[in-house]
Amino acid sequence: MALELKSSDNKIFEVEELVAVQSETIKSLVEDGCADNVIPLPNVDSKTLELVLDWCKNHVDMKLDEEKLKEYEDKFIEVDQAVLYDLLLAANYLNIKDLLNRACQKVADMLKGKTPEQIRETLNIVNDFSPEEEEEIRKENLWAFEE
C-alpha cells in the first residue's frame, strides 16, 4: 500500500506504507484512518523529506543486516550542520526514534569539547547571565574548564 506525503514546498512523495510508518506520527494517522488522502507535512521541506525517507527505506530493507545498517547510518549522518539540524527537527516532528537518537548523538559529539561561547554561537543562544553571575557559575566547577 502506498501513501502520499506532501512536503512544505508542495512536492509529493509516494511511499510504501511499511516505510512511512517508521514515523510514529504517520503511523498514528494511518491507524486513525486519516491517511487516505495526501498527508501534508508543513514542517519538512522536500530536501529533508527525501533524506528522511531514504533513512526509513533503508531501515526496512536492511533490517536483518545489523552491520550493513550501521555502515549506512554512519555514512548517512555525515552531513553539514544545517542539514543535520533540519534532520533533527524533521525526526522530532515525524517521531522517528532511531533517526532522532542518531542525530542527537551526532550533535552531542560535536558539542562535547566546545566552550560555552562556542555553544552559544553554534546554537544561536543569548547569554542572559550578567558577567558576575557567569563568573560565579564557572568558579563552581573551575576544573571542568581547565583540563
Next chain:
Amino acid sequence: MSHLPVEIITEILSRLPVKSLLRFLCVSKSWYALIKHPDFIKLHLHRSIETNRDRTLILEKVTDGLPHYCYSVHFPIENHFDKAFKLYQPLYRRGKLVSILDCCHSLVCIHHFTLEIHHCTNEIAIWNPLIRKYRILPPEPMSKPSGFNFSKYNEIAFGYDLCNDDYKVLRVIAFYNRGQPLKEFEVKVYSLRWHSWRKIEEQWPKKECTVSSNSVSLNGVLHWSIAEDTPYDMDIPLGVECLLAFDLAIEKFLVFKTPVQREVELGTCLEVLKGQLCFIVTPDLGAEIDVWLMKEYGEAKKNRCEGVEIQNLPHWFRTATCVGSLLLLDGDNVIDPGRAEEQEEEMHYVIFRRILFYAFCVHEVLVVPEWDDLGASVHSMLVEEFLKNDS
C-alpha cells in the same frame, strides 16, 4: 541555525559527558535550570546506562598489597582509552591509606584502609569523582553488648536501594571473646538521602561464618560469599561457600547456595557481568580460572541457583588474573590490561560503570545540607602535596 526546541536540546544534552555539562551550566539561565533539574539528571543516567557510552574506569593502584593512588581513565567507547589522570581522594591524609569499597552508578564508596580491623570507626565517604564532590559519613559509635571484650568489622558494603532511590552503606560489627566461638553482631545502615545511620533489628544470619569475598551490589541487593570460620581463627574462612544477600529495601538477609560448590581456598571474587552475579573462582595460583554466571535468581530459587560456566575465556583473562586484577565490564567488553596506561604495576580495578551526575545534584534538591566541596584553592594545594608524595 534557528532555535532548537527544548525537547531536542534535552535529548542532545542527555548524551553529553558530565564534564561538558558542568561547563555548559553557564551558557544561559535556561540551560542552567535544565541541567540541574532532577528529571534531567534521571534522564542522563538512564541514557548513559542505555547507550553504554562515556564510562570511566577508576583504578586503584596497589603496591605491596596496600592501596595507594587512584586514577581515572575515561573511555568514551569500547577499547578506546583516554589518558589516565591521578585523582585526589577526599579522605586522603598523610599516613592514612584510602581504599575503594565499591561503586554504584557513579558514586564510589571509600574508606580508610587499615590492617587493624579492630578499628571500627574508620572514616567512610561517598564520592563522585566525576564532579569532584564527596560526603563523609557521620561517625557512628558501636554499642558493645556486655560480656564481650573485642570487636571487629565483620563487613562494610555499599549499594543502591532501587525502591527508595537511595544509596546505602551497611556496617556489620562482630563482638567476640578470644578463643570462644560465641559472637554477637551489630548491624547498622547508613542512608545517603537522610545522611544518618540507623540500627536495624535484622541479625547477621550465619554467626559461624565469615565473609570470604568482596561485596557486590546488584538490583538493590548486596551480596557476599561466606564460609564457615575455621575453629581456631575467626578471620580465615573454610569449607564450602554460600551466598549471603542483604536486600537494601526490605533490610533483610537471605542465604543462597552458590553454583560453585567447592571449598574456599583462595576465595571467590564477586562481580556483576551482564546484569548477573558473576563468581570468579581461582582455585589455585596459576591454575585455570573458573567464571560462573548466576542465571536464575529470586525468591523462588532461594535455596538453589544455576550457574553457567563461561567457556572459552580469552587468553588475557588469565594474564589479568595473574597480575592480581581482573576486569569484567557489562556486556562483552573485557579490558586487555596491556592497553591500560600503567601496565607494569599491579592494579586493582573497580568497575565504574556509569557516568553519573545525578546523585549529587538530586541530593541538593532534597534539601540535604551541602556536600563538602573540594574548593578550588584547597583542592589545588592538597593536590600538589599529594603529587609530591609520588616520588
